[in-house]
Amino acid sequence: MERKWTERHRLQALGRESADLLLKNCKLVNVLSGEIEDGIDIAIGGDRIVGVGHGYEAAHVIDCTGLYVHPGLIDAHIHLESTKMTVFHAAKRMSQSGTTAVITDPHEITNVAGLAGFMFQSECARLNRYIDVYFTAPSCVPTLNDLSVETPGAKLDSETLALLANMPSVVGLGEMMNVPGVLDGDAEVIEKIDRFLSVGKVVDGHAPGLSGHALNAYIASGISSDHESTVLEEAREKLRRGMYVMIREGTSEHNLEALLPLIDKNGRNISRLMFVSDDLDPRDMEGGHINRLLRRAVAAGVDPIMAIQMATSSPARYFGLDREIGAIAPGMLANIVVCQDLIDFNVHTVVFHGRVSSSRHLQQKENDLRLPYLPMTMNIALPALEDLRVPYCKGMQLRTIDLVEGQIVTRAGIVDPCVVGGYVEASPADDVAKICVFDRHRASGSVGIGFVRGFGLKRGAFGSTVAHDSHNLIVVGTDDESILTCADRIVAMGGGQAAIDGDSFVDMPLPIAGLMSDMDDVVETETTMAEFCKTALELKLKDPFAALSFLALPVIPEIRITDRGLFRIHPDGGPECVDILV
């Protein structure tokens, strides 16, 4: 272990050498003693805090009189790919909200590009100068290991995960979604868990609604956290039985208000609670990040010191990072937030690794930064127009995927088909659109065809390579020409999202695994596309691409479509392939 505490640090701590930066006269939110210390100086040497207290001098002094100072905030579970940005861009924005560390599970890019995808994110993380990025290794790639259900992009077995377990930046195994595998003691699943426990790292859970004996068995297997609780009683049981509970407030899930009552007024469970966003849409990054959760928690009556502990010391200890981050103490990384008050948590200054984030020497020209190598992930053979046709069989009805607004579950519907020249077509009048999923990993030409109800699509088509979890190419349209044109365009971009109406179109290139952009205009582009979908295509959903991204996930009831066809998903188990016509 190379010693991070140098000779110079030691002399600066002793006051025998002048510090580099001094935050003077702070109202220090001390998450260690659980109090606010007034009139404290914080001395920084290089990237470390060298002294806390008084009597230090430094070349550069920031007067913090009247200001609160707390440790940099930590998002304990986020899929950075959900921001559609590179780590560079996402980190810069988060930093502006007082976030200085995230624990990310690169679940999406790993599902697409496997180990290469993981390493790509890992290398971007290493290069970024705004936040510390720690990783959990994706535990369930692919979601289902069954080629007859869908064509996945990659596979991570316990052997490969064992390699990741030993990386210093990897702090644990990511959300273990294979609950049946855990409960049945599946050898490969247990092996994955043990590989991380045996090197002293944690295993995050993913157990929506799990309770009673099953929860006990799940916890006892070595899984120590969960971020899927949506109701208070669920979270309470998980906390009582030994789980660290991550309170989630993201783009797709909003659990903060429901779970805040979990916090013990007497603070006896604070060290076992934390905040996470899980998924964060680019447009949701504008109004802040974890500091927004603090604002809402405090507004709801939570003690501000406890709220800050949940966003700093609690996650740092849980992930074994508390020698480096999560508190303001001698020897730790100088990741510090200066803010006006403990009500709005608006950021005044952010210090990251001893440097003021806004200062020039930190400025990073993201687009100049050469991205690490990532193999091309659009390996696709698009079918011919006629291959998309659905011949009609007399007397039969059409099976549809019916959207449920505001939820990711679907309903299996039955309608009278619209038949033209012996083929089943979409009928915008009845809000029935055609949907296709194309394998984009193995150029197999494999395509799944179906019909979907609920988008309100009036004309044209829209599609995306963001389609959980295998992220094949999924397109919805009113006619085969539009569908293929849209698909063509997305392939030409090397992955991304597009919407077309005849000759007019909008698109967002996501050349990084078909999930992320390397540009700085993601938010603007997303807004433009939403506008186009609403006006030109008359889509009625607020976020049609979000809804679209879950239709190919063959583990959520009631009916899904993959590149292998249409599948009924039964709550008690596996997917069953079904015909379009019944």
Add this chain to the structure above:
Amino acid sequence: MERKWTERHRLQALGRESADLLLKNCKLVNVLSGEIEDGIDIAIGGDRIVGVGHGYEAAHVIDCTGLYVHPGLIDAHIHLESTKMTVFHAAKRMSQSGTTAVITDPHEITNVAGLAGFMFQSECARLNRYIDVYFTAPSCVPTLNDLSVETPGAKLDSETLALLANMPSVVGLGEMMNVPGVLDGDAEVIEKIDRFLSVGKVVDGHAPGLSGHALNAYIASGISSDHESTVLEEAREKLRRGMYVMIREGTSEHNLEALLPLIDKNGRNISRLMFVSDDLDPRDMEGGHINRLLRRAVAAGVDPIMAIQMATSSPARYFGLDREIGAIAPGMLANIVVCQDLIDFNVHTVVFHGRVSSSRHLQQKENDLRLPYLPMTMNIALPALEDLRVPYCKGMQLRTIDLVEGQIVTRAGIVDPCVVGGYVEASPADDVAKICVFDRHRASGSVGIGFVRGFGLKRGAFGSTVAHDSHNLIVVGTDDESILTCADRIVAMGGGQAAIDGDSFVDMPLPIAGLMSDMDDVVETETTMAEFCKTALELKLKDPFAALSFLALPVIPEIRITDRGLFRIHPDGGPECVDILV
């Protein structure tokens, strides 16, 4: 890593197989959620807790209606040698007080017997069936690495400590007493610290009175705890700057009342506080152990749940043991205490590794248990009678070691010597006794001679091989014959303590490194000896052997004696050899 969670455990957790033991209808003190859950069942399979909640069945059921159930208690820092008992005997007594785990620093036996001493305690710990014993590796053996000051029993360098750092039962580096070495960045000291940090283990501190810049530098070097605070402000500063504070209440130090106000009423620092006893005299083990501290803390107004957290989950997390002990949750070791109330904390039943401690299959015939091998540690060459004589030089005065009652510091005194036939003698009338320290490690015949004031010794002699930190043989007497006779007796016992008055005597054999007995009558013997010292020798000190045990420790002011002679100890630094006559 051999998996401790077996197939059978899994089936028992799921309720598919009957559990082995069921604690029914408990008032569960849940240290995880920070609350008391009423009417909870705890299912145990083998040595593990398999389920918490309801709906479990078991072969053996204990009805806990109306009873409180909390995790087994943890003493976060104790030198087990101070009990003068083998781990077997000490563990059995502690278990009866609800203690199921200790973190011990075998500082004494390692100073005497080196690695062999450490391994002896380690093996005894492994064989005992009453408590889990975890170790910190002694960081400062010997106290001073200077043969001209005293003859030590052993030396542990960073290389040897590195071996210990990798033992699973070793959770950290023991109290780092070499504060100057840490602050000066001494290479060997830093190496010792890094060896433990690099394998993810903690480094305990020992920094009485350390404050300000020096404290910052000490903490930043990687030292994360301290148990030496005696006043509130000292403990508060250490907590604020990043230390885990161990509140000590032992035989030699009583800091509980002074430090209780440190506990935040809102629990925001509970996870960073714990209880320790440090040193525990055999007679002090009668009135309980950590449960006695809980009783006093609660009586002083501390929330009982918080107090229990400080004695269970807090130390378990600090030492990285929280996957095994410190809470009642599925998958953890079944170390559980059933008690009548949260006021007296009197123990009703103790479950250790899934078995009721009082039950027969746990009964261990300690004296039948074959002790691990330990080399003979009395390697001594006693001088002849005439070698102890102190020739008088005309016109000179006598230097004395003056005891300060109730403290371990001494004062350097000057008296008119009592001269008989040209030799300086003890003079009981003036409370001046002769004191000798004999090297018992290397048979060098090295002996230090001096005079001590304050014992009130009227006749005879008393001596001990318990003499911090090198534990040479130390004897105090009114005449050389008694001193040598006493020394002879202790050598014959293979180490121990004795008091003689002419032909009558009492003694306690401590054949294990001259520190511990392998018998079960330590408490009784100690009482007998105290009585003899009081009546026969008319010693006025309550515990003369305790006072005696510190007189050879050449790091505490003002004056000490070792086998190399008399030393003045200057507060600012090292010991200076001085003459008896001035």
